[in-house]
Amino acid sequence: MSTVFNFTFVPWFRSVAPYIHKFRHQTFVIGLPGEAIAAGKLYSIAQDLAMIQAMGVKIVLVHGFRPQVNEQLAAKGHEGRYSHGIRITDSIALDSAQEAAGQLRYEIEAAFSQGLPNTPMAGSTVRVISGNFITARPVGIVDGVDFQHSGLVRKVDVAGIQRSLDMDALVLISPFGFSPTGEAFNLSMEEVATSVAIALKADKLVFVSEVPGILQNPDEPASEDNPIDTELPLAQARQLLARMPASQQPSDTAFYLQHCVKACQGGVERSHIIPFAVDGALLLEIYVHDGIGTMIVDEKLEEVREATADDVAGILQLIEPFEKDGTLVKRDRTEIERDASNYTIVEHDGVIFGCAALYPYPEARTAEMAALTVSPQSQGTGDGEKLLRRIEQRARLLGLDSIFVLTTRTVHWFLKRGFKLVDPEWLPEARKRKYNWDRRSQVLVRKL
Incomplete structure (x- = not known):
């Protein structure tokens, strides 16, 4: 007890x-x-x-x-x-x-x-x-x-x-x-x-x-x-x-x-x-x-904004449970600190309740949306959609034509929001070299 x-x-x-x-x-x-x-x-x-x-x-x-x-x-x-x-x-x-x-x-x-x-x-x-x-x-x-x-x-x-x-x-x-x-x-x-x-x-x-x-x-x-x-x-x-x-x-x-x-x-x-x-x-x-x-x-009060180095600890705390259960690929602190500006967060009263990262591949006119995470406390409140809209906005500003995600657990969430399943061979060459064939993540693309 x-x-x-x-x-x-x-x-x-x-x-x-x-x-x-x-x-x-x-x-x-x-x-x-x-x-x-x-x-x-x-x-x-x-x-x-x-x-x-x-x-x-x-x-x-x-x-x-x-x-x-x-x-x-x-x-x-x-x-x-x-x-x-x-x-x-x-x-x-x-x-x-x-x-x-x-x-x-x-x-x-x-x-x-x-x-x-x-x-x-x-x-x-x-x-x-x-x-x-x-x-x-x-x-x-x-x-x-x-x-x-x-x-x-x-x-x-x-x-x-x-x-x-x-x-x-x-x-x-x-x-x-x-x-x-x-x-x-x-x-x-x-x-x-x-x-x-x-x-x-x-x-x-x-x-x-x-x-x-x-x-x-x-x-x-x-x-x-x-x-x-x-x-x-x-x-x-x-x-x-x-x-x-x-x-x-x-x-x-x-x-x-x-x-x-x-x-x-x-x-x-x-x-x-x-x-x-x-x-x-x-x-x-x-x-x-x-x-x-x-x-x-x-x-x-809920603010959607780009992350800074000061947000790294909050992002790590948010994504850690999802890394442990295999929903997300594990990222170390150094990687997130290096890529902090790639992240968009949802912040409420100084607490981070959601995040997503954008990794552009300009040569292929596309970008990966990675580490999309919403706290269990605020799931179902639309925070995921807010992050998706902001990531799309950032991708458009970069002149890109699409965004893609790799996922093993949340395929249906993305399908409901206009993403289409594609073969992993579709991935940009730079991303394909890092693709984990053992994890067998499914690839979904959304045109902008």
């Missing part, structure tokens, strides 16, 4: 390590709705945030309290009122909001203070700092409706938050703001989290929500054939949002998507929608390649 555990844990931990390095010293703003706390998820989320902070991430946690305020209002025999999707905060609702915020702040601080042995919090020391970091202004009167004590963010105390983060503290922000005259305003968690992320120039804004993410076809219910769209370019997110009816209901996709789009437009590189119903959703979204929810990005 121990051996099996080692074989599963060690490769997993190694796959996570690049993300630990990348996110160290970065700033994440986490939007935690009151619904997640009401569903009993606070302690597990606090454990995960403590682990993420322990790995060097600076965290600002903005909590909501929508159901808790409604509960306080019901206890007072008072019904909540809304207009334009915003709570009308009268004096009773303001008292209820203050009571709910005080209770939740106590519960959140308690969750980060637990240090029980044999739990993920054992040995952790999470200092939580909260304060009057938000200056607010009133919503005012809209279409004849007086929103009273409901407000909007006017200014974020970036210097104050940053000083707290520099002290290695977790910053906790309630959806309250104060005017310069000391008047309190009830704000929405989503607007506060988005405004804070933009003001801090945060690296991530993450909403841990009731919504599982953006469906690849949002007009149909979720199913195994209609999974979550794990990465959505900002331009596509804008188009999708424009087709959706305006929503202020936290159970609707558009509710969180509008804030994610606003954050990315404001300079936040990545904004996420993940489900609080899934245990460990934060860890899965941050430290696993495809995540579990939807990430909206200003541009595709």
Whole structure:
């Protein structure tokens, strides 16, 4: 059992390590709705945030309290009122909001203070700092409706938050703001989290929500054939949002998507929608390649580019398992270092997930595409096609008429993409001299 555990844990931990390095010293703003706390998820989320902070991430946690305020209002025999999707905060609702915020702040601080042995919090020391970091202004009167004590963010105390983060503290922000005259305003968690992320120039804004993410076809219910769209370019997110009816209901996709789009437009590189119903959703979204929810990005994070000498170690690590099982011909480090400029790679967050090399034979107006490799973690995501398109582009720029491959295992993949089987005698003379007749690789050619 121990051996099996080692074989599963060690490769997993190694796959996570690049993300630990990348996110160290970065700033994440986490939007935690009151619904997640009401569903009993606070302690597990606090454990995960403590682990993420322990790995060097600076965290600002903005909590909501929508159901808790409604509960306080019901206890007072008072019904909540809304207009334009915003709570009308009268004096009773303001008292209820203050009571709910005080209770939740106590519960959140308690969750980060637990240090029980044999739990993920054992040995952790999470200092939580909260304060009057938000200056607010009133919503005012809209279409004849007086929103009273409901407000909007006017200014974020970036210097104050940053000083707290520099002290290695977790910053906790309630959806309250104060005017310069000391008047309190009830704000929405989503607007506060988005405004804070933009003001801090945060690296991530993450909403841990009731919504599982953006469906690849949002007009149909979720199913195994209609999974979550794990990465959505900002331009596509804008188009999708424009087709959706305006929503202020936290159970609707558009509710969180509008804030994610606003954050990315404001300079936040990545904004996420993940489900609080899934245990460990934060860890899965941050430290696993495809995540579990939807990430909206200003541009595709996956970059296809030509390799440099600095990429050699990553290429070797990628192709080694395929050399061991005989899928690829073994290449030593010296050869790859010498030919680094021949390689094209697919890189995601600083990690190489695919590669292919181009070896031209100008005298025959053709080139070999060699070492085409895609990590098992991203197979089926189109990385192979991206590499093929880039290799074809490079071959065309060289004025070549075709590309060819030698393979023993992946013939059908190439046949589906327009390659034709030919006899090994077709190979350019220089390549034919290096052909391994014992390996009996099949030769496939594609005209450009």
